[in-house]
Amino acid sequence: QLSPLAAAAAEEVSSKWKGTSATGGKTKNYIGGEFTESKATKWLEVRDPASQYVVNYVPETTADEFAQASEAAAEAFKTWSQVSIMRRQRVMFELQHLIRQHTDDIAKSIVLEQGKTFADAQGDVGRGLQVVETATAITSTLLGDKLEVTTDMDTYSRRHPLGVTAAITPFNFPAMIVLWSAALATVTGNTLIVKPSERDPGATMIIAELCARAGMPPGVINVVHGSADTVNRVCDDKNIKAISFVGGDNAGKHIFDRATAQGKRVQANLGAKNHCVIMPDANKNLTLNAVAGAAFGAAGQRCMALSVAIFVGESRKWIPELIERAKHLKLSGGFEKGTDLGPVISPQAKERIINLISSVETEGGKILLDGRDAKVAEYPAGNFVGPTVVEVDTTMSAYKNEIFGPVLNIISAETMDDAVEIINKNKYGNGAAIFTNCGATARKFEIQAEPGQIGINVAVPVPLPMFNWSGSKGSFMGDIPFYGKTGLEFYTQRKTTTALWPHADATGTRASVSMPQ
Ligand code: NAD
Numbered sequence: 107q108l109s110p111l112a113a114a115a116a117e118e119v120s121s122k123w124k125g126t127s128a129t130g131g132k133t134k135n136y137i138g139g140e141f142t143e144s145k146a147t148k149w150l151e152v153r154d155p156a157s158q159y160v161v162n163y164v165p166e167t168t169a170d171e172f173a174q175a176s177e178a179a180a181e182a183f184k185t186w187s188q189v190s191i192m193r194r195q196r197v198m199f200e201l202q203h204l205i206r207q208h209t210d211d212i213a214k215s216i217v218l219e220q221g222k223t224f225a226d227a228q229g230d231v232g233r234g235l236q237v238v239e240t241a242t243a244i245t246s247t248l249l250g251d252k253l254e255v256t257t258d259m260d261t262y263s264r265r266h267p268l269g270v271t272a273a274i275t276p277f278n279f280p281a282m283i284v285l286w287s288a289a290l291a292t293v294t295g296n297t298l299i300v301k302p303s304e305r306d307p308g309a310t311m312i313i314a315e316l317c318a319r320a321g322m323p324p325g326v327i328n329v330v331h332g333s334a335d336t337v338n339r340v341c342d343d344k345n346i347k348a349i350s351f352v353g354g355d356n357a358g359k360h361i362f363d364r365a366t367a368q369g370k371r372v373q374a375n376l377g378a379k380n381h382c383v384i385m386p387d388a389n390k391n392l393t394l395n396a397v398a399g400a401a402f403g404a405a406g407q408r409c410m411a412l413s414v415a416i417f418v419g420e421s422r423k424w425i426p427e428l429i430e431r432a433k434h435l436k437l438s439g440g441f442e443k444g445t446d447l448g449p450v451i452s453p454q455a456k457e458r459i460i461n462l463i464s465s466v467e468t469e470g471g472k473i474l475l476d477g478r479d480a481k482v483a484e485y486p487a488g489n490f491v492g493p494t495v496v497e498v499d500t501t502m503s504a505y506k507n508e509i510f511g512p513v514l515n516i517i518s519a520e521t522m523d524d525a526v527e528i529i530n531k532n533k534y535g536n537g538a539a540i541f542t543n544c545g546a547t548a549r550k551f552e553i554q555a556e557p558g559q560i561g562i563n564v565a566v567p568v569p570l571p572m573f574n575w576s577g578s579k580g581s582f583m584g585d586i587p588f589y590g591k592t593g594l595e596f597y598t599q600r601k602t603t604t605a606l607w608p609h610a611d612a613t614g615t616r617a618s619v620s621m622p623q
Contacts (some may be wrong), residue, residue: 108159111441115214118159119308122211124313132358133164133307133331135171136314140177145172150304150333155221155449155467156439156488164304166332172339175328179270179297180345182325187267187295191245191489193321194293198242200320201289204395205235208316212309215507217440219278219306221489223314224441228620231309233568237589240571241289247594248294258555259606265598267295268371270345272340274361275310277303277451278407278510281311284310286491286589287350288317289505292326294597299328299346303353305451308596316526334453341365348372348596350588352409354508355580362583373584373596378536379510382518382565383525388541392563394424394540396429400565401514402493405447409581410537410559410566414505414515416525422428422518424496429475432493432514438482449489450511456489459511463494472497477512500528508534522547530556539565558582 108116120131121152122221127134132149134141144165146158152162167175186194213227222230235305241305252262273287284300291298302310310329317327318537330336330464337357339362340346348371360390382400384393417425435446460478467473477492498505506513519525522540529538540551540560548562558578561567569575574590586596 107235108154108157108161109439112154112159112218112439112513114216115441117213119215123315126315127162128293128403131162132160133311134316135165135167135331136327136329137171137526138182138328139318141311141315144168144331146332146618148332152219152305152451154218155451155487158291158453158487163306164307164331168331169339172330172336172343175299175330176270176343176345179326179328181298182323183267183269183297186292186297186323189295194244194295195244197321198244198289198293198497201316202235202238204240204316204320205238205285205313209310212312212370215308215312215564216280216306219308220277222407222440223445223448224387225282226404227440229283230279231281231510233279234282236292237282237285237571238289239562240589241293243292247591248507248598255604258608259604262605263274263600263602265594265600268597269296271296271341271348271350271597272299272301272343272346274301274337274340274349274351274353274357275303277305277405278409279498280306280309281313284313284531286593288327290589290593291350291597292317292322294594296549296597296619297326297328297473299330299340301330301332301340304331304333314343328339330340332490336612340369341370341402346370350596351375352588356616358583371584371596372584373586373588374582375409375575376581376583377534378411378577378581379414379505379532379534380410380412380537380539380557381414381525382412382415382418382530382541382561383418383519383522383529384421384424385418385522385540385542385544385547386542388421388545389422389563390427393541394428394431396563396565397514398428398435399491402432402435402447402512404442406512407492407510409451409577410568412539412565413509413513416517416519416528418522418525425516427476427572429495431521432475432495437490437492439485439488442484447493447512449485450491451489452601456491459491459509459513462504462507462509463496465514466496466498467477469502469504471499471502471504474516480485490615500531505615522551526551526554530554533580536577537567538560538582574583578579
């Protein structure tokens, strides 16, 4: 059963957000401004990862319901795309206010379904809120260009919304990633269908309700549920023009291929293996605290988690101290005070993580700190894996695969150049960090390391939303990245007009057929 703290949170969220069915029953679809119960025959369980208690059931939205969502979004686009930019901006101001007001409710829903700590869940909402806040600047950021190119002739460019768009989101940031699209797709005049992760749809339901309260008319944002079947409907739908996907490699490649083959614009953020390089001249405490936080926070289930630490030269001597810090992190339910890391998302994820840890032994590496048998007395059924540190080389399975759990790989290197070579050989390119006190070393690293998001003495260099998410190589598919200037680019189509308004009537009757210059 639920722990007392989780039960109180479930009770509170379900009574305050009854209409949305964010928790405590059957998750509804949100179509054309109505929360309605699905007629699905297939329902999936949403479980509290700390107890296995079923907190909700989520439908595999039916084909009919999906078609209704698509039609509602297409219909709403006709008017929403014509609404003044000031009004869309005002909706973002309202949404910003409402999210701030209800952050804790969204965060409670996240802890219940996803398992992360309450403070971390507040951060999940907060990082999404920042995108909404940045979207309020739309009246400046969407400004076009105009130039008088010759007498009586102007050329100007502006950006149009695309139409119906869709977001397919992962389990690990159930508020932040939904808000990336909910803000930018709608403020630019598009309508949106969200297909949240089937493991934790509650946050999306509350966000949908807040979008309505903020002034988005029916059909501007819609929520459908399920897994592969619903996702394939998104890929094949005739109304949908663009898809934002965030999640694992397999689903991402499938969605990218299937949807782009049908002419859709797709941006897909995929898996990661983020390395940090620890130089011997780094500030030791700053480095070890930052690395432990970034490796084990959110139980390692962040796409920007640090999963590989490369110790260069003498910095190797700090490994025992890093392990000490990892040992002192508290493993427990996300609502418990003082918890540093909660459970991982599912028993299957736990089993996969444990198998990858075990493979280190069989493949010749060393388990320096072993979290496989971690137990939390108050939560005997939870999917807990304790902080784990393994010494590996780049041929081992634990290094080659994204583990997505609280497991830090350790590698030693002689020089920074050797470390950069390791990083650049890895197929992923989400993020990489260096810890050093030498500006010249940091600068060289920043230029030579291939991943798209670089931290210098910063372990989780997730860009704020005025910049764009710039994961690269195997961590991204598409041409136009998420949020920032490129986010607006993704959700709009440029149109450039050249107009002649002559002062005098034309003279002569002969047409010119050569290319005008
Ligand atoms: P996932 O790929 O299992 O699920 C993501 C979405 O795809 C969900 O909505 C799910 O329903 C759908 N999906 C899953 N399998 C599918 C299939 N076979 N066909 C069609 N759709 C399918 O990912 P997850 O486990 O929810 O999230 C963890 C992954 O997401 C990790 O790999 C992590 O690195 C990645 N991630 C990346 C970023 C980034 O910005 N690069 C951010 C967050 C998470």
